[in-house]
Structure formats: structure tokens, C-alpha cells
Amino acid sequence: MxxxxxxxxxxxxxxxxxxxxxxxxxxxxxxxxxxxxxxxxxxxxxxxxxxxxxxxxxxxxxxxxxxxxxxxxxxxxxxxxxxxxxxxxxxxxxxxxxxxxxxxxxxxxxxxxxxxxxxxxxxxxxxxxxxxxxxxxxxxxxxxxxxxxxxxxxxxxxxxxxxxxxxxxxxxxxxxxxxxxxxxxxxxxxxxxxxxxxxxxxxxxxxxxxxxxTAVTFVVLAIIYTLIYFFMKRSEQQNRVIVQQNNALELASMTDYLTGAYNRMGFIKFAEHDFDAARRYRKPFSLIMFDLDLFKQVNDESGHAVGDLVLQELSEIVLERIRGSDTFGRYGGEEFMIAVQEQGIQGASALAEELRAAVQHKVFTKGHKVTLSLGVAELTSEISLKELVDNADKALYQAKKMGRNRVVVYSPQPD
Missing domain, CATH: 3.30.450.20 (PAS domain)
Incomplete structure (x- = not known):
């Protein structure tokens, strides 16, 4: 104007x-x-x-x-x-x-x-x-x-x-x-x-x-201004739609279609952002890595379609219990990860135990009963995100090794 x-x-x-x-x-x-x-x-x-x-x-x-x-x-x-x-x-x-x-x-x-x-x-x-x-x-x-x-x-x-x-x-x-x-x-x-x-x-x-x-100029300028305003608004609306579509496509490319959790690429992208912020501002940050124990038996007994339903039900249990600031992703197969912001090992372990207990008491599709093994690791000193993932994976491996259906906190092995 x-x-x-x-x-x-x-x-x-x-x-x-x-x-x-x-x-x-x-x-x-x-x-x-x-x-x-x-x-x-x-x-x-x-x-x-x-x-x-x-x-x-x-x-x-x-x-x-x-x-x-x-x-x-x-x-x-x-x-x-x-x-x-x-x-x-x-x-x-x-x-x-x-x-x-x-x-x-x-x-x-x-x-x-x-x-x-x-x-x-x-x-x-x-x-x-x-x-x-x-x-x-x-x-x-x-x-x-x-x-x-x-x-x-x-x-x-x-x-x-x-x-x-x-x-x-x-x-x-x-x-x-x-x-x-x-x-x-x-x-x-x-x-x-x-x-x-x-x-x-x-x-x-x-x-x-x-x-x-002056009158003609006013009318002409008013028409030109109206047309410019109209086309700018239209262009703005089209750009907004394009941005929304691009965002939706980007989100879709980072989302696991089956569970609704982030896929591996999406999880790493958002986890890196949260990890960097935690290191910069010296805030607590933890990872929980878990998978379903003996999940292959579910697929073998009832088929992959039922197995997919079990994974969806597991995802619902997790999403109901984590915070909006936490990041949940399917890392691969039946293996999942949660990036827990502003929580040290104690808070992350409590969340992991809550998830383990909820899954243990849940009766899944076709009456299946499954359990979780979970590994927990927290950000310490100058380690990288990859090292933190490796630490959570090592803790998960220990949980499996110790009999499954349990939470293990990563503890560095003495040299």
C-alpha cells in the first residue's frame, strides 16, 4: 500500500x-x-x-x-x-x-x-x-x-x-x-x-x-497494484503449498511407513541436531536402543502380516510414553531407538524399564506375547553420536546375552 x-x-x-x-x-x-x-x-x-x-x-x-x-x-x-x-x-x-x-x-x-x-x-x-x-x-x-x-x-x-x-x-x-x-x-x-x-x-x-x-493514473495504478497484489498472494499461496508438499515429501522420506516412527535416516538427522545442542549447552542426553526378543518366531508362526501388526502395536506403546521432545525411530528390522533429551542415565533407564514392562504385559495381535531387550547409554565427555550409538548397541547386546527382557545400562569396560 x-x-x-x-x-x-x-x-x-x-x-x-x-x-x-x-x-x-x-x-x-x-x-x-x-x-x-x-x-x-x-x-x-x-x-x-x-x-x-x-x-x-x-x-x-x-x-x-x-x-x-x-x-x-x-x-x-x-x-x-x-x-x-x-x-x-x-x-x-x-x-x-x-x-x-x-x-x-x-x-x-x-x-x-x-x-x-x-x-x-x-x-x-x-x-x-x-x-x-x-x-x-x-x-x-x-x-x-x-x-x-x-x-x-x-x-x-x-x-x-x-x-x-x-x-x-x-x-x-x-x-x-x-x-x-x-x-x-x-x-x-x-x-x-x-x-x-x-x-x-x-x-x-x-x-x-x-x-x-491524475484520475486515470490513480485507476491504472490501482488496477496494477491490485493485479500485483493478487499475483503475489497467489504466488505466495503456491509457494506455501510447494513448501508444504516439499516438507511432506521430506518427512515421508524420513518416516517408516509401517510404524510411523522415523526411519534410520530421519532418526539420525534429528538425533544429530539434539545431540549437538546437548553438547553445546552441556545438557543431559541419552539413547535407548531396543528390539523385540525372538520376534522371528512371531513371523514364522503367524506370518509377516501379523508381525507387521505387532510392530505397529509396539510403536503405539512407545509413542504413548515418550515426550514430544524425544525422537523415536526404527533403526532397522525389529530394532528401534529413542533419543531422550535433557535426561541422564537415570531418567532414560526409568523410561526404558517402563517400556519393557508395558510390552511384557501387553497381549499383542493373535495373542502373541513378546518382550524387549533394551540398552541405555548417555552422553559423556567428548564422544560422538556414532560412539554413543555404539555404546547403546553394546548395552543391548549385553541385555540379550544376559537372558533378554531386561534393561542394561552401558558401562565402559576397563582397559
Whole structure:
């Protein structure tokens, strides 16, 4: 669940960042369109409108001193078209775009640069920059993309209208009697293009996309997480079944199918574990080895099937009397062993005697009476498990030798 929330949070964060990037990208497209439009207007005035007026003057259709900013001023034309464009934008619900040819020496006060624009124009004339861009806010706190770019420097041809007013068209001077827009110098940057694009409409679009992407991402991640969870659970369950089956197979491979006791391999495996623990922690540990006396007679008289039943009944007697911590195994044929944890020779001998007596008084299948011979040995000094088994086997041999149906404790023979 934590991984899911982390992944979703990361994606949501990335989408949120995309929202502003999207808005800025869309605003920059609008800036580019505004600049291209501006360039097209400039080209039209210089290559179509003015040449046509000059032609009319030269042919006498217009008097020589004719001047109208509506037809001859590129700045006037650009401002008018941008104003009409903003009106059309408002009609279709789009925000107005602030566009101004800002200058500190305007012919029309509407083009007067504000303090910020004046500082930028000063830096442009100083060669510090040619364009400027930043994310800012209006007085209402709404984000804007601000962009400005220097216009081309004043050329000699520009000075006809922006140099000495004595050289300017008379009607232009009459329309603009104040000494504004004149006395510019060749090579100076007279104005800058100042554009402000509201980001909020594009932020709204971005948020809508962000919300949709976030919702889709949540659903997709939820589905993926659910599938992963399902397959992990299924895999975990399958692994658990495989482990259980492997454990069952391993247990079966170490279990005597007839008596339910461990077989020789299983007994040695678990006895070694208990033996090592006893030596490590210096705990008592003993072995009891026993077999059925004259068991061959049971098989000879009643058959192996009955003999098998006797072995099963013997196993039940043993399992009823040993502890859960003890290990019981069929060592081979009618020979069995018990690994007795945390019991020295006295406790192990008492258990062996209890088993001997129980078997002696038991009436087995088909009325058979059998007895046990048992050898007991305990862990001492630095002997190995194999040596301990040998000691128990020697004690069992002594029990047989002494007449069977008895418990013999291993006692080392003097050298």
C-alpha cells in the first residue's frame, strides 16, 4: 500500500509540475504569434502602405505634405490592429493580451514606457540584453508571462520622422506639436516590444488535464497494484503449498511407513541436531536402543502380516510414553531407538524399564506375547553420536546375552 501511495504521489507531483509548464508553453506560443503578427504588420506598412502613398504623392493624387498616422505610422497601425484583436478575443471569452511598443520618448503618450520597461530599454541600449522573459503576477495575484524584445536600432531613414522636427513632414509636426518622438540618434534602440500574457486560462486547461491524468493514473495504478497484489498472494499461496508438499515429501522420506516412527535416516538427522545442542549447552542426553526378543518366531508362526501388526502395536506403546521432545525411530528390522533429551542415565533407564514392562504385559495381535531387550547409554565427555550409538548397541547386546527382557545400562569396560 505504501508503494502504491508513493507512486501515485510522485505521478501527481509530476503532473502538477506539468500544469505550469503547459501554461507557460501555451503563453509562449501566443507571444510567438504576436511577434509574427507584429513583423507582418511592419512589413506591410513598409512594403505596401507607405510605397503606395508615396506613389500617389509623386503622381499628384496626394499633396506632397500629406501625413496621417492611420496610414503611414507603423506603430499606430500595429497598436490599432492589436486593439481590434483584443476586442475579438473578449468576444469569444479569451483574455486580453497586453502588447505595447514602449519607449521613453513617445510621440503618443499611450506608448510611454513604465518604470520597469524604461529600465529594460536602458539595459538593451547598454548592450546587456536583447530580450527578457519572466513569470510575474498582476495586482490581483494572477500569474502572467512577461516578454520583451528590443526593436531594431534607429537607421538613417528613421531619422526623417524621428530626428530633427524641421526635417519631418509638416502635417506630422502639426499633429504632434510637442517635441516628442524627435531627436533620436542613429543606432539607438528607440523602443521595445512589451507583452504580458495571462497564464490563468492555460493553468485552468492544465489543471483539467492534470485532474484527468491524475484520475486515470490513480485507476491504472490501482488496477496494477491490485493485479500485483493478487499475483503475489497467489504466488505466495503456491509457494506455501510447494513448501508444504516439499516438507511432506521430506518427512515421508524420513518416516517408516509401517510404524510411523522415523526411519534410520530421519532418526539420525534429528538425533544429530539434539545431540549437538546437548553438547553445546552441556545438557543431559541419552539413547535407548531396543528390539523385540525372538520376534522371528512371531513371523514364522503367524506370518509377516501379523508381525507387521505387532510392530505397529509396539510403536503405539512407545509413542504413548515418550515426550514430544524425544525422537523415536526404527533403526532397522525389529530394532528401534529413542533419543531422550535433557535426561541422564537415570531418567532414560526409568523410561526404558517402563517400556519393557508395558510390552511384557501387553497381549499383542493373535495373542502373541513378546518382550524387549533394551540398552541405555548417555552422553559423556567428548564422544560422538556414532560412539554413543555404539555404546547403546553394546548395552543391548549385553541385555540379550544376559537372558533378554531386561534393561542394561552401558558401562565402559576397563582397559
Amino acid at each position: 505504501g508503494a502504491f501511495l508513493l507512486a501515485f504521489g510522485l505521478m501527481a507531483y509530476l503532473f502538477h509540475g506539468y500544469t505550469e509548464e503547459y501554461a507557460i508553453g501555451e503563453a509562449e506560443k501566443l507571444v510567438r504569434d504576436a511577434l509574427l503578427t507584429h513583423k507582418a504588420i511592419h512589413k506591410y506598412v513598409n512594403t505596401e502602405s507607405r510605397p503606395e502613398l508615396y506613389r500617389l504623392k509623386s503622381e499628384g493624387d496626394l499633396y506632397e505634405g500629406y501625413f496621417s498616422p492611420k496610414t503611414m505610422s507603423f506603430t499606430y497601425t500595429a497598436r490599432g490592429i492589436k486593439s481590434f484583436l483584443n476586442e475579438e478575443r473578449k468576444k469569444v471569452g479569451l483574455p486580453e493580451v497586453y502588447f505595447k511598443l514602449a519607449t521613453t520618448n513617445p510621440r503618443n503618450e499611450i506608448n510611454q514606457a513604465d518604470t520597469f520597461e524604461s529600465n529594460l530599454l536602458k539595459r538593451m541600449n547598454a548592450g546587456e540584453l536583447n530580450e527578457y522573459k519572466e513569470i510575474t503576477s498582476n495586482k490581483d495575484g494572477e500569474k502572467l508571462l512577461y516578454f520583451s524584445m528590443a526593436t531594431k536600432p534607429i537607421t538613417k531613414g528613421c531619422l526623417k520622422c524621428h530626428g530633427d522636427p524641421a526635417d519631418a513632414p509638416k502635417e506630422m509636426v502639426d499633429q504632434y506639436p510637442k517635441a516628442s518622438g524627435y531627436y533620436e540618434k542613429e543606432g539607438d534602440i528607440r523602443a521595445l516590444i512589451s507583452i504580458r500574457i495571462p497564464l490563468e486560462p492555460y493553468l485552468e486547461e492544465g489543471r483539467a488535464v492534470w485532474n484527468a491524468l
